[in-house]
Amino acid sequence: MGECINRHELIAAIVDTPSEAADKIAVTDIGTRAILAMRQNEIISIINKMPAEDVEPVKHGKWDGEGDGYADGKIILDVWYCSECGHCIDDGTDNRKMLPKYCSNCGAKMDEETEE
Numbered sequence: 001m002g003e004c005i006n007r008h009e010l011i012a013a014i015v016d017t018p019s020e021a022a023d024k025i026a027v028t029d030i031g032t033r034a035i036l037a038m039r040q041n042e043i044i045s046i047i048n049k050m051p052a053e054d055v056e057p058v059k060h061g062k063w064d065g066e067g068d069g070y071a072d073g074k075i076i077l078d079v080w081y082c083s084e085c086g087h088c089i090d091d092g093t094d095n096r097k098m099l100p101k102y103c104s105n106c107g108a109k110m111d112e113e114t115e116e
């Protein structure tokens with residue numbers, strides 16, 4: 001899977017980053033400086049022509065625990081629901097550290113605070 005880069009931020013970075021190559025060219029060497037500027041414009045043009053991919057924003061969620069039994073006065077959460085789609089994990093355990101990092105149903109990244 002490829003990585004995604006923000007086109008506008010990339011172009012801004014190219015334009016805003018001082019050129020080490022340009023520093024090596026004498027200020028009076030206008031021809032070489034012009035070629036360097038043309039090359040930069042060509043690169044920006046190539047970037048602008050690259051097709052864009054629609055990137056779905058990462059959905060964030062958490063596992064909401066549910067339980068009906070108690071141990072030492074504390075409720076045992078052993079059924080977990082995805083906060084985004086309601087997908088249920090019912091493995092009968094109260095080990096929240098074993099819960100998946102992503103919902104297998106909707107793909108939400110489960111990095112929000114899990115309910116205690």
Ligand SMILES: [Zn+2]
Pocket residue numbers: 082083084085086087103104105106107108
């Ligand atoms: Zn889900």
